[in-house]
Amino acid sequence: MYIIVAGGGKVGYYLSQHLLAEGHEVLLIERNPERVLEINDVLGAVAIAGDAAEAGTLVAAGAPRADVVVAVTGEDEDNLVISQVAKAKFHVARTIARVNNPKNENLFRRLGVDVTVSQTNYILNLIEQAIPERSFVHLISFHEDLAIVDAKVSETSPVAHRAIAEIELPINTAITAIARGAKLIVPNPGTELLPGDDIIAVAHQDQEDELRRLLV
Amino acid sequence: MNAVIMGCGRVGARVAGLLDNTGNFVSVVDTDSRAFRRLPAGFGGETIIGTGIDEDVLRRAGIETADAFIAVTNGDNRNIMAAQVARLIFEVPEVICRIYDPVREDTYRRLGLTTVCPTTTISAIILDQVMRAVSEQGQSRGGAG
Numbered sequence: 571m572y573i574i575v576a577g578g579g580k581v582g583y584y585l586s587q588h589l590l591a592e593g594h595e596v597l598l599i600e601r602n603p604e605r606v607l608e609i610n611d612v613l614g615a616v617a618i619a620g621d622a623a624e625a626g627t628l629v630a631a632g633a634p635r636a637d638v639v640v641a642v643t644g645e646d647e648d649n650l651v652i653s654q655v656a657k658a659k660f661h662v663a664r665t666i667a668r669v670n671n672p673k674n675e676n677l678f679r680r681l682g683v684d685v686t687v688s689q690t691n692y693i694l695n696l697i698e699q700a701i702p703e704r705s706f707v708h709l710i711s712f713h714e715d716l717a718i719v720d721a722k723v724s725e726t727s728p729v730a731h732r733a734i735a736e737i738e739l740p741i742n743t744a745i746t747a748i749a750r751g752a753k754l755i756v757p758n759p760g761t762e763l764l765p766g767d768d769i770i771a772v773a774h775q776d777q778e779d780e781l782r783r784l785l786v
Numbered sequence: 787m788n789a790v791i792m793g794c795g796r797v798g799a800r801v802a803g804l805l806d807n808t809g810n811f812v813s814v815v816d817t818d819s820r821a822f823r824r825l826p827a828g829f830g831g832e833t834i835i836g837t838g839i840d841e842d843v844l845r846r847a848g849i850e851t852a853d854a855f856i857a858v859t860n861g862d863n864r865n866i867m868a869a870q871v872a873r874l875i876f877e878v879p880e881v882i883c884r885i886y887d888p889v890r891e892d893t894y895r896r897l898g899l900t901t902v903c904p905t906t907t908i909s910a911i912i913l914d915q916v917m918r919a920v921s922e923q924g925q926s927r928g929g930a931g
Binding site for chain 2 (some may be wrong): 624
């Protein structure tokens with residue numbers, strides 16, 4: 571695949587190194603010419619100097635034949651515009667943007683960025699999963715406004731000791747798997763939920779709160 | 787009319803002053819409090835310190851009840867992002883966005899933003915003046931020779 575990486579900071583640098591090692595064709599665009607020299611010293615001639623939001627730079631980088639553009643600068647506004655220009659002007663099939671302010675993750679998806687990566691949200695989720703008393707964890711967002719969540723059934727939960735068929739789930743939600751200890755259960759309508767079960771559900775983000783009230 | 791202006795540079799401060807003078811309510815947002823010194827004496831609107839790409843800052847500036855949002859910071863990308871937030875999230879009826887880069891301006895105009903590109907506008911004015919001056923001079927020189 572031909573992948574253009576915009577932003578030669580730590581994320582862009584290690585990402586390019588990794589992608590190159592996997593055999594992809596990579597071109598890194600970095601604004602600071604000195605940083606470009608540093609990167610090219612280590613990785614070979616993979617980086618060019620320029621502003622990735624400028625069409626001229628993207629043309630020089632061969633954007634029209636790029637499969638993916640990944641925008642990982644430290645500025646959200648730059649990552650958004652780079653992704654949008656790549657998509658609108660060069661019809662790049664897939665754009666991935668780093669989101670520095672976690673509040674912007676949803677906005678970026680609504681504005682047409684295919685995939686967003688928020689380091690802050692990612693680390694927050696990991697922390698939430700690592701805290702045992704957390705009973706309802708948002709695992710991942712996808713497709714604009716869908717979420718995968720992990721809900722732990724408590725002793726007092728309204729759904730404890732009830733079969734899935736008896737539970738009235740909010741609309742646009744589905745229980746997709748149950749983790750019971752080390753066992754993974756693919757649920758059917760007769761599966762009984764037990765206290766301590768981890769319910770993995772797919773839900774519309776608007777339904778998360780309702781689902782939390784129902785399951786926890 | 788209520789207007790929110792992001793960026794209190796020469797243009798932002800001037801537009802804010804003009805709107806304020808003509809009986810509108812104006813909030814001006816800038817990351818640098820010193821920028822507000824550019825506002826004319828007796829400016830009756832509000833000043834908010836912060837970045838206009840942050841929804842909370844925009845809310846503080848009253849974007850939820852704004853009739854117009856004007857993005858005139860020095861950063862094209864910042865203006866573009868803020869204008870899209872104003873339009874998409876806050877549904878401000880009139881959103882105007884300054885973009886210096888003519889190519890980017892073209893792209894976002896096609897995507898539906900109301901854009902102003904000083905580069906193309908001023909270049910056209912200058913070119914027009916130069917061409918007119920040259921043709922007038924050419925005539926007088928030609929007439930003399």
